[in-house]
Amino acid sequence: MQISRGESIGDTARVLSRYVDAIVVRAGSHEAVAELAAEAEVPVVNGLTPLHHPCQALADLLTLRERFGDLAGLRLAYVGDGNNVARSLAIAGELAGMEVVVAAPPGYQLEEGHGAKLTDDPRAAAAGADAIYTDVWVSMGDEAEAERRRADLAPFRIDADLLSAAKDEAVVLHCLPAHPGEEITAEVLYGGRSAVWDQAENRLHAQKALLQTLLDA
Ligand code: NVA
Numbered sequence: 027m028q029i030s031r032g033e034s035i036g037d038t039a040r041v042l043s044r045y046v047d048a049i050v051v052r053a054g055s056h057e058a059v060a061e062l063a064a065e066a067e068v069p070v071v072n073g074l075t076p077l078h079h080p081c082q083a084l085a086d087l088l089t090l091r092e093r094f095g096d097l098a099g100l101r102l103a104y105v106g107d108g109n110n111v112a113r114s115l116a117i118a119g120e121l122a123g124m125e126v127v128v129a130a131p132p133g134y135q136l137e138e139g140h141g142a143k144l145t146d147d148p149r150a151a152a153a154g155a156d157a158i159y160t161d162v163w164v165s166m167g168d169e170a171e172a173e174r175r176r177a178d179l180a181p182f183r184i185d186a187d188l189l190s191a192a193k194d195e196a197v198v199l200h201c202l203p204a205h206p207g208e209e210i211t212a213e214v215l216y217g218g219r220s221a222v223w224d225q226a227e228n229r230l231h232a233q234k235a236l237l238q239t240l241l242d243a
Contacts, residue, residue, distance in 0.1 A: 098123030
């Protein structure tokens, strides 16, 4: 890749389009990925940007479908940082007819308009949920604010007490990497309600299906 040597994203897109059938890109700039997609002649998959993490959302919904059958009507509580993972889950959940509730403290909440209900009360979000989800408190690019984030998000940890507010058969999801003791307790992450390892496996299956779909299109 020549981007670090000054090649434009458009030229990189044009060259890669001659080499490959599809591009999966993980980048620190959402706009860069959008520009790559606009200029490329092959499908461009967002493998993670600070704004969105749609591949993760596909694996998440696959995991819920395996566990519960129909997605429509499921209630998913996302508790923690209103970040890329939360945003993509809200969008995908709405498309699937799910009820997604995002519980985050002031300053960390998603913007309105993605179909999710927003609250700053983790227990209210977890009440009656079919799934409780969290992600790291310090995402890629947030490292300089790590200390403040850990302090602000501490009341939003998923622990056994919060899980008890959900349905008896509720599952716990986390996109990984997890920090046991931080955004989720080890007891919950490794406990009987955790679907996290199925979810991790489903990243493989969902992304294979996504590529197949794009290449067949
Ligand atoms: N929100 C996290 C997701 C890691 C898979 C990040 O962007 O770093």
